[in-house]
Amino acid sequence: MTTAPSEEALKTLMLLSLDGDEAAYRRLLNILRVLLVGYYSRRMSAAAKADMEDLVQETLLALHSRRETYDRQRPFTAWFFSIARYKLIDHHRGRGGRMMAETELGEDIKSDFSEEALAARLDVERLLDGLPEKQRNLIRQVKLEGQSVADAASLAGQTESAVKVAIHRSLKALAEKLRGGA
Known part of the structure; x- marks a missing residue:
């Protein structure tokens, strides 16, 4: 199973395409086509799925x-x-399925691309920006990307104990900041 491309990867392809990179634009469209098929297949009734390719296009x-x-x-x-x-709303309205559209669109998006997930990610990034670069990198590696403390220590050229202490202090500083402190 492959993982979905990240926001950063998709945004980079979009920015490259806006700057005239045709290969990036083709790649972006191919990735988005796959994402759309998944997105629409979770939100369309079996009868409407016959129209899915048209909707993707x-x-x-x-x-x-x-x-x-x-x-x-x-x-x-x-x-x-x-x-x-x-x-999708236009598709349902055009076929007289207003109630179905409202029901299906009211469901939470179960992907990394929901507006709530993106807003949360931006909030985390803003918080991390307040930390020194070394601490910020350690938090990203261990807490966000799931690397082991040993791997992060190796990359940072530090001992595992030093990395654990730095992460603990960073999280404590972030918690204080969230409480309205320094």
Whole structure:
């Protein structure tokens, strides 16, 4: 099983494509096509799935026609999946399935690309930006990426004990910051 591409990877491909890199744009469209199939298949009834390929193509065309409106400072996946969501709503409305659209769209998105997950990720990044670079890197490696303390210590050129202490102090500083302290 392959993992879904990250926000950073997708945003990088989008930015490259906006700067004229056609190969990056083709790669982005291929990745987004796969993501859309999964996204729509979880939100469409069995009868409507016959229209899924058309819906995927309509969404990719909408991306193409609106790509110049993308704000480079914002998360790409939130922008893209809002286009996908509106295309799905239009699809259901066009077939008289307003109630089905409201029911299906009311469900939580079970992916790394939900708006809540993206907002949380941005909040974590803002918090981490307040830490010194070494501490920030250790938190990312061990707590966010799931590396072992031994691996992080090896990469940082520190002992495991020093890494554990640095992580503990960093988390304590972040907790204090969240409580409204320094």
